[in-house]
Amino acid sequence: MKILVIEDEPKVASFLKQGLEEQGYEVEVVFDGQMGKKYGTRNQYDLILLDIVIPYINGIELCKQIKDVKPTVPILILTALGTTEDKVAGFDSGADDYLVKPFEFKELLARIKVLTKRITNFTETSNKLKVMDLELDLDKKVAHRGDRTIELTAKEFALLEYFMRNKGRVLSRPDIAEKVWDITFDTGTNVVDVYVNILRKKIDRDFPHKLIHTRIGLGYMLNES
Amino acid sequence: MKILVIEDEPKVASFLKQGLEEQGYEVEVVFDGQMGKKYGTRNQYDLILLDIVIPYINGIELCKQIKDVKPTVPILILTALGTTEDKVAGFDSGADDYLVKPFEFKELLARIKVLTKRITNFTETSNKLKVMDLELDLDKKVAHRGDRTIELTAKEFALLEYFMRNKGRVLSRPDIAEKVWDITFDTGTNVVDVYVNILRKKIDRDFPHKLIHTRIGLGYMLNES
DNA sequence: CACCTGTTTGATAAATTATTCACAGCATTT
DNA sequence: AAATGCTGTGAATAATTTATCAAACAGGTG
Numbered sequence: 001m002k003i004l005v006i007e008d009e010p011k012v013a014s015f016l017k018q019g020l021e022e023q024g025y026e027v028e029v030v031f032d033g034q035m036g037k038k039y040g041t042r043n044q045y046d047l048i049l050l051d052i053v054i055p056y057i058n059g060i061e062l063c064k065q066i067k068d069v070k071p072t073v074p075i076l077i078l079t080a081l082g083t084t085e086d087k088v089a090g091f092d093s094g095a096d097d098y099l100v101k102p103f104e105f106k107e108l109l110a111r112i113k114v115l116t117k118r119i120t121n122f123t124e125t126s127n128k129l130k131v132m133d134l135e136l137d138l139d140k141k142v143a144h145r146g147d148r149t150i151e152l153t154a155k156e157f158a159l160l161e162y163f164m165r166n167k168g169r170v171l172s173r174p175d176i177a178e179k180v181w182d183i184t185f186d187t188g189t190n191v192v193d194v195y196v197n198i199l200r201k202k203i204d205r206d207f208p209h210k211l212i213h214t215r216i217g218l219g220y221m222l223n224e225s
Numbered sequence: 226m227k228i229l230v231i232e233d234e235p236k237v238a239s240f241l242k243q244g245l246e247e248q249g250y251e252v253e254v255v256f257d258g259q260m261g262k263k264y265g266t267r268n269q270y271d272l273i274l275l276d277i278v279i280p281y282i283n284g285i286e287l288c289k290q291i292k293d294v295k296p297t298v299p300i301l302i303l304t305a306l307g308t309t310e311d312k313v314a315g316f317d318s319g320a321d322d323y324l325v326k327p328f329e330f331k332e333l334l335a336r337i338k339v340l341t342k343r344i345t346n347f348t349e350t351s352n353k354l355k356v357m358d359l360e361l362d363l364d365k366k367v368a369h370r371g372d373r374t375i376e377l378t379a380k381e382f383a384l385l386e387y388f389m390r391n392k393g394r395v396l397s398r399p400d401i402a403e404k405v406w407d408i409t410f411d412t413g414t415n416v417v418d419v420y421v422n423i424l425r426k427k428i429d430r431d432f433p434h435k436l437i438h439t440r441i442g443l444g445y446m447l448n449e450s
Numbered sequence: 451c452a453c454c455t456g457t458t459t460g461a462t463a464a465a466t467t468a469t470t471c472a473c474a475g476c477a478t479t480t
Numbered sequence: 481a482a483a484t485g486c487t488g489t490g491a492a493t494a495a496t497t498t499a500t501c502a503a504a505c506a507g508g509t510g
Contacts, residue, residue: 084329087332088335091339097339106309113316155456170366190458190498191459193498193500194459197501209293215366216379216498217497378468418486418489419470420469422487439488
């Protein structure tokens with residue numbers, strides 16, 4: 001997890017850097033708006049912490065400019081300006097959250113967690129499929145859920161990939177049989193059932209949130225709720 | 226945009242309802258945790274505003290329970306409890322934002338906008354049939370009416386789909402029996418009647434506007450008036 | 451060739467849905 | 481108002497669908 005901190009007060013900056021690094025984040029700090037723009041628009045971060053009163057470019061303006069280039073990166077504004085007008089201006093500029101100094105570090109952490117969690121649900125990185133806390137690594141042919149790594153055989157992988165590419169859609173057995181096994185007519189087999197069962201053991205059994213759902217008479221569906 | 230407000234103080238509740246409706250949101254209010262759970266888990270909202278101190282179920286606990294069932298719905302906790310411990314507990318329970326009373330309405334609006342923006346950005350386009358306020362999701366094989374989600378079995382789904390694709394047309398029992406059950410000659414069965422009855426319970430029973438109409442001696446028809 | 455892992459099949463118990471039936475209710479006609 | 485014929489409903493039963501397990505099979509590797 002990479003975080004960019006744009007903050008001109010050295011004390012606050014180092015306090016943030018140290019505290020966040022203790023939590024396992026990678027932190028880069030820049031001290032003014034120009035540098036902030038350069039780093040924020042060029043590099044990829046999972047989150048940007050932004051002060052409003054900084055040299056060269058005002059934080060509100062900077063927020064807009066960064067969002068113009070990278071609309072999905074979460075920006076949390078962290079400032080001493082605490083009036084409602086300031087806050088509304090901050091949100092209008094595209095910020096995702098707004099926290100007024102002085103603040104407690106624990107609250108900042110909690111808000112950072114929320115922002116980074118929500119993003120990862122939606123960002124489609126090139127070689128991975130994500131649904132909730134389940135990740136399918138298309139290169140390594142391996143799945144991750146929670147902090148567990150799940151090894152998959154070829155068929156299991158093909159089935160899970162099909163499910164994940166069609167999340168939130170009910171997939172009938174004939175559909176699945178065709179896409180995953182190339183079975184185009186009814187052979188009376190129950191491979192699909194068996195493999196769904198195997199997959200469930202691997203990705204759902206040990207977790208409270210079930211991802212694969214049976215729709216009796218219709219098929220199976222993978223989704224969040 | 227639909228918002229569910231879970232708040233027991235009538236003054237605050239009506240203030241929120243009125244203010245949000247002025248902004249064009251559809252607002253439903255419930256006054257305790259039990260109702261909150263029922264509505265929050267059964268229906269579909271774009272956002273839930275949640276007080277912590279409410280009757281029956283504590284807001285923190287309720288937040289967890291709702292997120293268990295609907296992990297993606299944004300929840301904003303709105304409460305008088307303002308310590309950092311309270312906030313962290315709120316975020317830990319899955320909340321997406323936390324605003325302390327008293328607050329300025331403009332800030333609440335700004336935060337609501339941020340939370341709902343993400344959703345609309347990534348809203349999946351699924352193919353649906355619509356008649357009045359009844360929606361049939363052909364991917365998820367699920368119906369929505371008003372803000373209730375209606376689960377359907379395979380036959381119920383086939384029957385409703387047939388009705389919706391032929392809205393405003395009287396469908397005779399033999400017609401329905403043929404299209405939905407593949408019954409091509411008179412077997413003396415009354416399955417159609419029974420299933421229409423089941424569908425009515427799910428689709429029409431709890432709503433003032435009935436969609437399925439009996440045309441005595443002719444059959445059934447689904448339409449708006 | 452034997453072994454290992456992955457894949458498929460078949461059987462069975464459990465869960466869910468489909469259908470039938472009997473009767474209550476309602477409208478239309480006489 | 482009674483009779484007749486449709487229609488609505490709930491409970492009982494039949495049929496189907498699914499989950500799971502054990503065992504057979506396949507195919508590559510040492």
